[in-house]
């Protein structure tokens with residue numbers, strides 16, 4: 001059987017899809033069974049996407065029509081995005097009022113922290129433009145496409161804790177993301193009340209934090225339970241826009257609650273079964289701190305992935321490697337077993353930590369794996 005007889009689209013299909021299938025059928029009339037199925041699946045996916053697009057366009061047209069019928073919009077104003085729900089945004093006007101806004105067609109993806117131009121409508125507002133961003137923190141989705149997390153950030157507060165157990169690779173990936181996007185990071189080790197007296201546990205955390213202090217990163221410890229470290233945190237957050245990032249369950253939202261009396265962000269205990277966080281926060285949200293500054297509470301992750309990048313770029317994400325890069329004997333040095341490697345030499349001389357170089361190699365290997373996976377994907 002040929003592909004064209006098994007997957008003839010139903011009569012309701014749009015001419016565009018008919019054309020596409022006709023081209024495919026004539027250029028490759030005989031196909032193997034597996035390939036046939038893929039084509040058919042592909043065609044279905046395209047059809048669903050076309051329908052979605054058409055639905056969205058119809059909605060947009062209705063919105064434009066309604067705006068027109070209402071006899072005009074309010075004057076253009078600028079606003080700050082407090083939360084993004086995809087199809088709509090919560091916007092803070094310059095007078096502090098909050099309102100739900102629809103989005104004009106053909107706008108780029110808008111994220112929390114963005115500044116926008118908006119106008120009032122009878123039902124709220126409509127966002128008509130995105131203003132220039134000072135910075136953007138992004139990460140790839142499961143298909144490798146970059147998704148913005150938050151915009152106009154000055155600081156990334158990387159939150160880690162004894163439970164769920166911290167991962168140095170995760171911390172290092174966030175620090176690299178901060179380094180490469182030019183946003184200042186701060187490492188915040190929360191839940192210090194949970195650091196047991198178990199052999200080496202406290203020393204392990206102290207060594208970890210000292211390693212980052214030695215590199216020159218700011219490090220704070222905190223406990224929302226003991227109200228420890230909160231004043232120091234407030235001082236670091238003042239006059240900046242910061243985002244809390246980190247694993248689910250490390251206490252990002254709890255920190256938000258501790259800093260803002262009267263604000264009640266949902267928090268949830270770790271899963272008794274896995275000891276992991278339960279993805280309690282689902283949408284990033286910006287809060288103004290009474291002491292000054294704004295903080296964005298973001299949904300926790302199980303793993304943070306850097307966007308696809310070369311090993312050389314990743315190495316630049318490790319701040320203390322900077323003076324050494326370009327000084328290896330071989331220009332394409334992988335910093336593994338090559339003779340004359342400046343990074344290995346620096347580890348031996350105690351200038352950089354072996355853990356950070358190990359972490360770099362692990363993250364580089366992961367990036368390679370994801371890239372290979374992405375290529376293998378249909």
Ligand SMILES: Nc1nc2c(ncn2[C@@H]2O[C@H](COP(=O)(O)OP(=O)(O)OP(=O)(O)O)[C@@H](O)[C@H]2O)c(=O)[nH]1
Nearest residue numbers: 224249250251252253254267268269279280281300
């Ligand atoms: N022992 C202890 N528990 C804390 C502390 N801070 C937060 N917790 C608890 O940790 C659990 C998770 O806290 P959340 O604030 O929901 O964590 P989160 O990082 O916002 O998690 P997601 O929203 O899933 O990303 C809750 O049960 C909190 O009560 C702390 O300093 N000490």
Ligand SMILES: [Mg+2]
Nearest residue numbers: 252253280281
């Ligand atoms: Mg949360």
Ligand SMILES: [Zn+2]
Nearest residue numbers: 328333335341
């Ligand atoms: Zn090297």
